[in-house]
Amino acid sequence: MSVEVLDGATIVSFVEDDEAFHVSICDRFAHLDTDHDGLLSYAEMLEELKSLRVFETHFGIDEKPDPDELASVYNSLFVQFDHDSNGTVDLEEFKAETKQMMLAMANGLGFLPVQMLLEEDSILKKAVEKESTANVVA
Numbered sequence: 428m429s430v431e432v433l434d435g436a437t438i439v440s441f442v443e444d445d446e447a448f449h450v451s452i453c454d455r456f457a458h459l460d461t462d463h464d465g466l467l468s469y470a471e472m473l474e475e476l477k478s479l480r481v482f483e484t485h486f487g488i489d490e491k492p493d494p495d496e497l498a499s500v501y502n503s504l505f506v507q508f509d510h511d512s513n514g515t516v517d518l519e520e521f522k523a524e525t526k527q528m529m530l531a532m533a534n535g536l537g538f539l540p541v542q543m544l545l546e547e548d549s550i551l552k553k554a555v556e557k558e559s560t561a562n563v564v565a
């Protein structure tokens with residue numbers, strides 16, 4: 428885990444770089460797919476759902492949501508990823524929904540940089556890393 432500063436523009440430029448975004452999604456998908464069957468089950472998706480930082484937006488950082496509430500939020504997020512409702516998330520669904528969520532998050536952030544606690548290997552962390560690499564080159 429590390430604390431990173433990011434804003435909407437960081438996320439948008441990451442998502443809009445098709446090639447880099449696709450590579451990051453494939454990496455992340457492979458990492459989550461612990462039984463290597465090419466699909467993400469609910470159990471495999473949990474790690475990703477937890478890293479989406481939804482609770483900071485839904486509940487605020489200081490509040491501890493109760494476990495039932497957590498489970499129902501994770502469940503509704505999973506359903507959102509599972510576009511064809513077959514109980515698993517494939518790479519296309521994962522990519523499409525991650526993109527949607529990141530763009531929605533970017534909209535919410537706007538141009539005010541915020542500090543977030545990010546997990547290593549999370550998609551957001553990759554977005555931040557990509558931007559800092561770009562800055563070094565520039």
Ligand SMILES: [Ca+2]
Nearest residue numbers: 460462464466
């Ligand atoms: Ca799997």
Ligand SMILES: [Ca+2]
Nearest residue numbers: 509511513515
């Ligand atoms: Ca599906």
